[in-house]
Amino acid sequence: MSDILFSVFPNENFIDLSLYQFGWEHCAPAHSYGPAARNHFLFHYVISGTGTLMADDAKGMTQTYQVKSGQGFMIFPQQINTYISDAEYPWEYVWLEFDGLRVKEAIEIAGLGRDNPVYHAHSKDLRQDMMNEMLYIAQHGDAAPFHLIGHLFLFLDFLTRSAASMHLNQGGRLRDFYIREALAFIEQNFQNDISVEDIATTCGLNRSYFGKIFKDTVGKSPQEFLLNYRMAKAAELLKLTTLSIGDISNAVGYANQLHFSRAFKNVYGLSPRSWRNQNQVIRQDSSQ
Incomplete structure (x- = not known):
């Protein structure tokens, strides 16, 4: 016999995103459902x-x-479908039936369609988060409608982010979102010891895919962009402050001053000290 949780959502007055039925089931071997068609997305x-x-x-x-x-x-x-649990390894699944004005776009971003109905995740962590949201909804059928709809939005967020990197939509809106997330992370953390892996993880993408869409969009690899961003910040500090070269090195994420000086010279063609001598606005008092 199957173990099952089943609930019907009590309120249909949500337009952007609405929930209809939801549950969890550990199916019996060879248990089947259908052929049938649904009125909403399942x-x-x-x-x-x-x-x-x-x-x-x-x-x-x-x-x-x-x-x-x-x-x-x-x-x-309205899609005719049948699904059957394996006779030897019957599946356990959690399910949500939902609909709304925001759903079609989210499903397209996730790369799912009638010709591609199987969900594959590129991120184990995001996939786990999505499953947790589904289980939460299934296990809290008596919660307030707004509470459940909030978790349904989180489910859609994790669904799109866990699958969408392999299926960017033609308008590039998702790609633009990832690039904005990456640039914001760099801006806020360039002074720390961050790596391209850290930036990709923040966006929920694997490093190789992130590197590709970043270079395609920005024109530089993430490494090149991070280096140039740090050196631009260093040049600003050299020009406008009297901080020591060592302090500026630390301020832009370089614990080793020699590595910083080499990186700066590769970008600007001069050592930090020589560049400051030519460009500094605030001059140190020669009497000090």
């Missing part, structure tokens, strides 16, 4: 085990997909 995340999804594609042809733990599948409104 997303299953497979916690353990495996199973089979059969669903009509955009042309109305039935396609078969194997879905295992760590993956998920989206069922679309």
Whole structure:
């Protein structure tokens, strides 16, 4: 027999994002549902085990997909579908049925469609966060409607961020978001010992993919941009303050003054001291 939690959302007065039914189930071996069609979007995340999804594609042809733990599948409104738990390794999944004005865009950002209904995550942490939000909703069916809708928004956030990097939309809105996040992180943390890996992690992307979209958008690799940003800040301090070279080195994230001086000369063609002598606005008092 199956173990199951099931709830019906009590309020349909939400327009941007609404919840209809939700639950969790540890299915019996070979347990099946369908063929059937839903009125809204229905997303299953497979916690353990495996199973089979059969669903009509955009042309109305039935396609078969194997879905295992760590993956998920989206069922679309009015789409004929059947899904069957594996006879030996029956799946355990959590599911949400939802709809609203904001849903189509989110699903497109996540790269899901009738021709591509299986969810794959590029980030284990974001995938885990998404699952936790789904389980929270499933386990709190008696919570206030606004509370559950808040967690549904968080679910959509983790869904899009965990899957979207492989499916950027044509308008590049998601790519622009990642670049803004990266630039803000650099601006706020350039003085610390940060790496490209740290910046990519902040955006929820793997390093190689982040490096590609950053260079495509900005025109420089993340390493080049971070170096040039630090050196520009150093030049500003050299020009406008009387801080020592060592203090400026530390202020832009270089604990080793020699490494800083080499990096500065590579960018500006002069040592920090020589550049300051030519450009400083605030002159040190020669009597001191």
